[in-house]
Amino acid sequence: MPLLEVKDLQVRVEEREILHGLSLTVNKGEVHAIMGPNGSGKSTLSHVIAGKPGYEVTGGQILFKGEDLLEMEPDERAAKGVFLAFQYPVEIPGVATMTFLRTALNAQRKARGESEYSTPNFLKKVREVAASLNIPQDMLRRGINVGFSGGEKKRNEVLQMALFEPSLCILDEMDSGLDIDALRVAADGVNALRSPDRAMVVITHYQRLLNYIVPDVVHVMSKGRVVKSGNKDLALELEASGYAQFEEA
């Protein structure tokens, strides 16, 4: 059984159809890249999988581990193992990052019927993961994402990914706003999480990111559909020739 199966998905936002019958199959252990120009529906796809309000699914299906994902609340999806790394992570003043991480992790564990982490165990786990991502302790005490640099925000997303151990990670434009060094640190963090039990969907405009996170499969999206799929060479091809060839199709 595939981990994620998107079948003929049709999605509207305020009466305008954004996805017109999109299909995608992702198996455990695979890394898929989704590329495409602005407005092709890449972010919409990631939002619909995660359950963001404001999108109307008018046709098709999303199965996750064989279950109907569209029937679940967003927090249930998270507990089942769907993780979305945001393009623009939000700032929540007054809520310490550490508090947020513990509250979220325990909420997920509770939803799965697992016991909550004790404080010492939790701290130990966070410190280990944070150290591996080069995240200083004082960042964990600050309000979540408040005053974080672009790189810090993205590393904080990777930190959560490592902590929650999801089976599906969707990375939405992870490279936006990052310089090359920050990108490398974040990408190393992501690569460390590649595993036979986990799949990743990497959404990006640019091939650059895929030098660091090398995908197994590359899909090109245009006007709400997947128009071409291939191996990692497809990304290089796109970099050379641009999206224009697909726009006309």
Place this chain on the structure above:
Amino acid sequence: MAAVQETVDRVRQIDVDQYRYGFETIIESEKAPKGLSEDTIRFISAKKNEPAWMLEWRLEAYRRWLTMQEPTWARVDYPKIDYQDLYYYSAPKPKKEIASLDEIDPEILKTYEKLGIPLREVEVLEGVVRPEGERKVAVDAVFDSVSVATTFQEELKKAGVIFMPISHAIQQHPELVKQYLGSVVPTSDNFFATLNSAVFSDGSFVYVPPGVRCPMELSTYFRINERNTGQFERTLIIADKGSYVSYLEGCTAPQRDENQLHAAVVELVTLDDAEIKYSTVQNWYPGNSEGKGGIFNFVTKRGDCRGANSKISWTQVETGSAITWKYPSCILRGDNSRGEFYSIAISNGYQQVDSGTKMLHLGKNTTSRIISKGIAAGKSQNTYRGLVTAHRKATNARNFTACDSLLIGDKCGAHTVPYIEAKNTSALFEHEATTSKISEDVLFYCVQRGLSQEEAVGLVVNGFVRDVLQQLPMEFAVEAQKLISISLEGSVG
């Protein structure tokens, strides 16, 4: 920490409907005849065995009150109150004079236990020995109108601190009461304060002698139980030169259909170099989901920094009441004195809050700080109203004000009404205000990480009010945090 955890667990056990404090204790009570007249006042005064001067004081206030009009300037809307349709005095019928906690009606004690707050009192009852050095809280409990017992009297006595029901203070320390009662909030002050002066039935009295740091947190727990009773408590706290005291006040009321009136007066006085920290967690019954019932909370709280270098700090967490009309204020009379106001006001359902503060700078180099966090949800209206003034002689007066409002949903309102008057050119007043909504993006971020909608709102709101929560004593901060989440239940989705 253990006590805090215990408190949290206790609060968790109190699961009664939406309003978690909606239960009624059935005990015999003794009421004054319905309605307000000189006879009612004489009845109350006689019940309390008051000296003639006290009765005169009350009657004078009553005659004054007859000439006054109910104020209408606040942004609140409520049906006309029939002052002749209320009971002005209700006391649990005492079998005899109460000498110790053992003699209190077990029904009353059970009520306190349900309220979950005065745990220390329960501990004392159960003979729990606390380790040396742990912080203690002395409780003066006001049940309906009468103060039923105060704890830790012995230890306080050793320190020279007087902490007793004000009715006892009138008997035992008339010189202090005469000197200070009405000296901050005069009997002619305003409609509700004047009414309180006429009919107040009990409340707390605290006197901290010069140079004494009160060895424990003092706490009062108010609860309105009897039907149709107004609760008019009167609190007077005096911190003599160089002393310090921290005072906590918690309020709850059982759930009822009709509105109940609460018009309290709190007066604080600090002499030279003294400090009073006054914290309130108010969760009176706010009315049901259609806006029926609930407490009308018309309270006058004022502190007078009478001495040089003195300080008064108000911290309030207001989550209850159908109507809140409350402006804990500071008169900064002494040179270099300081006033602080930290407030969290949460309104949900049909609640209406008009609350804020007054900082009156009279002395030189006086400073004040106002941090107000208003959260409006449901169909509620939440107004911050604040006055900052500098007198001609208040050279170098400084104020900093920050008012932040958070809206949840699109049927509520938040309003900020600051009044600023400076009568000298050296005053420096700063005012900042923000209004924001909990954005969809923030909520989605939280739920994507596994929090439910309600947990997400609770988390964001607790972050929003964090600066103020940190001002509360530890025991209260945990209660308050819990209370904030409870009072916002059902505000999303």
